Amino acid sequence: MERTLTDRINNKTWSIQQTGNQVLTSSNGGKAKEKGFDDPGEAAKYVQKETWSRLKKGFVLHNPQAGAGQPVLHRYIGGGYTGFMPLAAMEDTNTFFCSYVVGQFEKEEIYLMDDQGEKQTTYELPGQQLILDMRYCAAQKVLLLNIDHHIAGLSLGNGELERYTPKMPASTLSVSGSTALWYDKSSLVVYDLGTNTVRYTRQVECEKYGGHSTQLCAVLSHDSRLMAYCSHTGEIVIVDMTTMQEHTIAKDKNAMTSSMAFSPDDRLLFTQEQYGSWSLKCYDLNTMTGCKDWMTPDIKSFAIHERRRLLAVYNYGKIQLFDLHTMKPTMAFEVEHVVKNCTLAFTQDYLAVYTDYGCVSLYALA
CATH class of the missing domain: 2.20.140.10 (WGR domain)
Incomplete structure (x- = not known):
């Protein structure tokens, strides 16, 4: 090596x-x-x-000839772990967004990074706030941000920030095409970013898991037709926003659902659990039941590649890839420069990783 x-x-x-x-x-x-x-x-x-x-010290690893599971890129963007490592890929490219808190929350910077580790663009946000999550809307060239439980959109054209919701006690964020999903004033809101109109609202009451954490998680399907959400630990609700039909999936009450994603064909729903269980659950949306043959160990994060139909899961220093055609593992490799946790996002050709050490990386898939 x-x-x-x-x-x-x-x-x-x-x-x-x-x-x-x-x-x-x-x-x-x-x-x-x-x-x-x-x-x-x-x-x-x-x-x-x-x-x-x-x-x-500022050196960058760039190895475009890296073999499968090996790093194509390592770049250190800074220490000072906050517990959040926002990461979002720019569709059909190998560039991605990540953010970094400067100093003692003096400001937060968002970087558009290319596959050579160069910062193509830097956006500055005011200090004393924290980006919890980010999602890129390619159709509108807007980076949606969950900033301390309020949702805002960063225009890549002029760098202006538009607030969509006030600060809430809980939040969720999902994007599909020009459609976004967030939480505002006790309701889940499906919003068309192209026409700036509300497409659907659903009032929800959020349960307190264990008396300490608000159970709220929601996601849009890839065709923007379905919405899945969990506001009570014992169930997941699937809403068809075209027919207005609803279905409920029973789930384990002992675990809190922290993240969701549809499979690329929208036939399956994956949910990441916390506390009572740390596994990645899989539900068949034809039968509205759990997939009994699917089982993963405890995980910390996951990501889905829509075009290549790949699933990546991270746990205990290793990433495992699954082929969503066969639901079988295809490859496993170690993550470098990580303590316990990292965020994952697929770019066009690579898997982007943002670790709790402050290192952003790209790993080769083949």
Whole structure:
């Protein structure tokens, strides 16, 4: 394994290569230095430590020839873990958005990053607030933001921020085409961003899970016809906004649903659970029942690639990919420069990862 990192500002390079229990390093194409270890595991840890040290100094790893499961990109954007790592891909490209809190919440910056780790654009938001989630609406060229439980839209054209909701005690955010879904004044609101009109509203009462966390999670299907939501821990409601028919799916009351996503063909609904269970559940929307043959270990995050029909799940330092045609795993690989958690988002060709160490990466899929 050999990797080369580049400091583009100072025009420097640094390379590291591991062969068994031997590690070679060199700077700016100079003479290599060799270091031996008792076993390959120790050598691999040294490679990770030294690579991370260079990343924190401003070096960037860019390896477009990376094999499946290997990093195409590593870039450190800053420490100071807040518990949230917002990440959103720009449709049909390998660019993606991520945000970073500067200093002691002095301001928050949103970066549009390309697959070489270059910040194509930087947007600044006022301080003393926190972006919890982000979703990109390609049809309207708007980045929707969940900022401290109020929803706003950042125009990529002029950089202006439009507020859609006031600050609420709970929030949810989903985008499909030109349609967005959020929570406002005790109701789930389906909003057409193209015409700036409300398409559908549904009043919901949100249960307090364990007396401490508001149960509210909702998502739109890929064709914008269906809405799935969970406001009570024991059930998921599916609403067909064309026919106004509703169906209820029974679920485990012991777990709180924190995230949802439809499969690319809208036949399945995946839900991420917390607390009582940390698994990724799968429901068949033809039968409105759980898929008994589907089982994953506890997970921290997941993402779905709509065009390639892939599912990625993260847990305990590893990512596992599933083919949604067969529902079988196809590949697993380790995430680098992560402590416990990370956010996932598929770009056109890669899997983007934002870790709690402050590292944004792209991993090759094939």
